[in-house]
Amino acid sequence: MEDSAEQRTSAFMEWLLSSGGLINSSVKLADLPGTGMGRGVFAVDDIAEDEVLFVIPRSAVLCSENSDLKSKMLHADSPNSKVQSVFESPWTELIVVMIYEFLKGADSQWKPYFDILPAEFNSLMFWSKEELEELQASAVREKIGKESTDIGFRESLVPDFPELFRPSAHMRGPTASLESSLSDDEIISLAHRMGSTIMAYAFDLEKVADEEPDGDDEGFVSDYEEVMAKGMVPLADMLNADAHRNNARLFQTESGLEMRSVKPIQRGEELFNDYGPLPRSDLLRRYGYITENYAQFDVVEISFQKAVDAAGEHLEPGELEARIRMLEDEGLYDSSYDLSHSTPSSSAFPDELLILINLLLLPRTPRKLPKPKKTYHTIAVLQRILAARIREYPTKLEDDEVLLQNGGLALRKALAVEVRLGEKRVLKGAWLEIAGDSLGGEGAEHLMDIDTQGLGAKREGEDLEMERENTEERRDKRRKTDGDGLH
């Protein structure tokens, strides 16, 4: 019979201690049944700020450096150059190491760790086509990357290293529970499982410098050099996260990886790490969950092409390329730009997007990039972009609110509706911001009309041209009064 979640938690903690882990008696790893959160780490006593919560020795980290895989592969039949290529990408490296160690079963030093890692995920890679469609026009749909993983594994890794994925070839000892030969599909699904685990659990490892560190210009000594290696740090990855509620942080020291409190924590409180200021679309893609606390980080992507469509139609062939080069030289070229929540202290529109639009609008390619100003022309273009982006979402903001209020949605549909609703709110805020910019209080009322027609409403038969005509009309009126121009 399979061990219960609780038994696996105890076995994992025993293994960690026997592997040299040091754990403060004030913290406890606990199962959270019925929450969909898996496990979490809790304070069982009051904890002061900057207390060491646990230390994981480097030797217990599941990473390429601690596995014998690379040396085995270098002695196998495959050419060394092919082996090296696997270890060039930190992602592929760790996926392959994890598959190898997982297939070793009880022969792997990390078996008790694998026993508490998830086998199933709610992250977007595992959603069906229909479930993903509920995300509507969210740009996150383009970032899931399942196909590229499939191709990489199917076409190169699996045929190049057959011995790696056939446990019988490198197994000794009791591996009865593992099939000696996996089908290609089983290997691909293992690769997805390990890739998803890495996405939600792994840390970037700072490597201790091989040589004596040099002093820098100001006389400070930098002890560690940044490298890209990824590793699975047991227990450190059992901390959940909820935006600003983080109260602990992992510090990488020579002796090991140290989780320390970054504020006082009361007995009974959960320890939270910081996964970063992620929009909910990305949180769902990488971690398979969202909370309302992340709504503040929601974004809407505006593709470079959309800006060109709205502002660069007058450009002669070659001129667009010249302007792209200018942006590239300044590090301002991107395939897309993020709109964020408009607040009294920060604009929804990033400077990079404003510079791009102002550059595209200029009749001739300038010598210097224009300023990130919202001129009347910029605003007209932004309105066109927003109108076009809004129309890509087939339901209205209000419809989504009603859907959520009524409840009863399947989990993934509810998550998708939350994400697309968040993005529509960003678009609405952006729309209101430019209405305020261009038309003042009176204009904002006018905007609310546009808003209720436009935000997410399906307007079949209407096209961007109509929006453009309205904008041009308003712009002409305005131009008569203030003679606005690009600066």
Ligand SMILES: C[S@@+](CC[C@H](N)C(=O)[O-])C[C@H]1O[C@@H](n2cnc3c(N)ncnc32)[C@H](O)[C@@H]1O
């Ligand atoms: C680094 S792991 C944390 C440990 C995890 N709870 C476990 O038991 O394996 C990240 C995963 O934990 C879950 N998670 C983290 N924070 C969460 C939260 N605030 N609400 C719900 N699930 C959360 C998600 O499934 C996420 O992919």
